Amino acid sequence: MDIKRIILLSFSMVLILGIVESFEYDAKELESEEGWQGMYERWRNHHNVQEVSEDEKVARLSVFKTNVQHVHNTNNMNKAYKLKVNKFATMTNHEFRNTYAASNIKHYRKLRGPRKESFMYENVACVPPTVDWRSHNVVTPAKDQANCGACWAFSTVVAVEGINAIKTGELVSLSEQHLIDCDTVLNEGCDGGLMEPAFIFLQLNGGLTTEQNYPYIAQNGTCDPEKVRNQAVTIDGFEDVPECNEDALLKAVANQPVSAAIDANGHDFQFYSSGVFTGKCGTDVNHAVAVVGYGETQEGMKYWIVKNSWGPLWGEDGFVRLQRGVPDPLGLCGIAVEPSYPIKNSNNPINHEL
Numbered sequence: 351m352d353i354k355r356i357i358l359l360s361f362s363m364v365l366i367l368g369i370v371e372s373f374e375y376d377a378k379e380l381e382s383e384e385g386w387q388g389m390y391e392r393w394r395n396h397h398n399v400q401e402v403s404e405d406e407k408v409a410r411l412s413v414f415k416t417n418v419q420h421v422h423n424t425n426n427m428n429k430a431y432k433l434k435v436n437k438f439a440t441m442t443n444h445e446f447r448n449t450y451a452a453s454n455i456k457h458y459r460k461l462r463g464p465r466k467e468s469f470m471y472e473n474v475a476c477v478p479p480t481v482d483w484r485s486h487n488v489v490t491p492a493k494d495q496a497n498c499g500a501c502w503a504f505s506t507v508v509a510v511e512g513i514n515a516i517k518t519g520e521l522v523s524l525s526e527q528h529l530i531d532c533d534t535v536l537n538e539g540c541d542g543g544l545m546e547p548a549f550i551f552l553q554l555n556g557g558l559t560t561e562q563n564y565p566y567i568a569q570n571g572t573c574d575p576e577k578v579r580n581q582a583v584t585i586d587g588f589e590d591v592p593e594c595n596e597d598a599l600l601k602a603v604a605n606q607p608v609s610a611a612i613d614a615n616g617h618d619f620q621f622y623s624s625g626v627f628t629g630k631c632g633t634d635v636n637h638a639v640a641v642v643g644y645g646e647t648q649e650g651m652k653y654w655i656v657k658n659s660w661g662p663l664w665g666e667d668g669f670v671r672l673q674r675g676v677p678d679p680l681g682l683c684g685i686a687v688e689p690s691y692p693i694k695n696s697n698n699p700i701n702h703e704l
């Protein structure tokens with residue numbers, strides 16, 4: 351069994367068993383070979399990693415050591431954020447990038463053409479000092495894309511779930527698989543995609559069905575006409591937030607959750623646990639997420655609240671607070687490069703089969 355399948359297997363086990371605890375370790379374990387061995391075994395049990403050959407086990411232990419040491423050293427460095435030993439602990443940063451931060455957003459941006467200029471929140475004069483859409487019941491718990499590069503579908507769904515809950519007062523978990531299987535003109539399922547074409551697809555094809563009706567399988571599937579007939583939520587179009595403009599992004603996020611893209615391939619980002627992420631990352635965006643709020647710490651550090659799709663055990667229950675208001679107009683990790691959001695004016699269809 352190759353490593354990709356082992357990783358996939360361990361993720362499906364995580365999904366099935368619904369692991370809820372974070373993995374903890376004692377600093378003493380880093381000081382001896384027995385300590386490392388014991389910690390590695392505990393980690394493997396924690397994540398139900400099975401059937402690894404002896405050679406593979408030795409190789410993975412070496413990666414594990416490097417990663418745990420990195421987490422440990424970083425946490426001793428008085429940064430605004432902490433790292434943790436999570437499910438990515440036996441992936442090299444290179445493997446991690448190729449699996450989780452490899453959506454070629456630049457490519458899809460070229461295909462998509464120029465961005466829209468109309469911005470309905472342009473004249474928003476004042477915004478609240480903090481907004482957290484999670485506390486308004488318009489954000490579902492963090493989902494897990496697993497070993498499928500459909501971050502674009504997850505990002506799209508967060509924004510649609512959000513505007514739907516704001517407009518109707520009802521939070522409904524919607525289907526990523528519907529987009530992966532059916533929105534295939536420009537978007538490419540588990541191989542990557544972008545949110546704006548997905549919004550157009552939803553506008554033109556009668557909307558999105560529920561997660562329950564069309565569940566996630568973490569791989570490309572065939573568009574199911576029966577399931578797709580039961581649309582739950584419609585949208586009426588989308589707009590782009592003016593790019594490289596955190597003030598414009600603030601106005602938009604004050605009004606609804608917003609889809610965005612980031613550079614997610616940093617070693618610290620791989621193991622982010624809590625706090626305001628101020629770590630190293632580029633602005634060549636490669637992963638889609640959604641901005642669901644913003645705030646400021648007591649120490650005066652401003653942040654965006656970003657929903658990710660790597661499951662609830664990554665970061666703060668699956669979310670990351672990303673530093674806001676950096677000198678670079680592209681924003682930290684490029685958060686201001688590619689934001690967009692759906693428009694919803696009309697009512698949802700009445701659907702008795704859902």
Ligand SMILES: *[C@@H]1O[C@H](CO)[C@@H](O)[C@H](O)[C@H]1NC(C)=O
Pocket residue numbers: 534537538539540541570
């Ligand atoms: C997944 O589907 C997309 C869109 O139909 C396609 O472009 C891509 O090659 C498929 N990927 C795999 C691994 O089958």
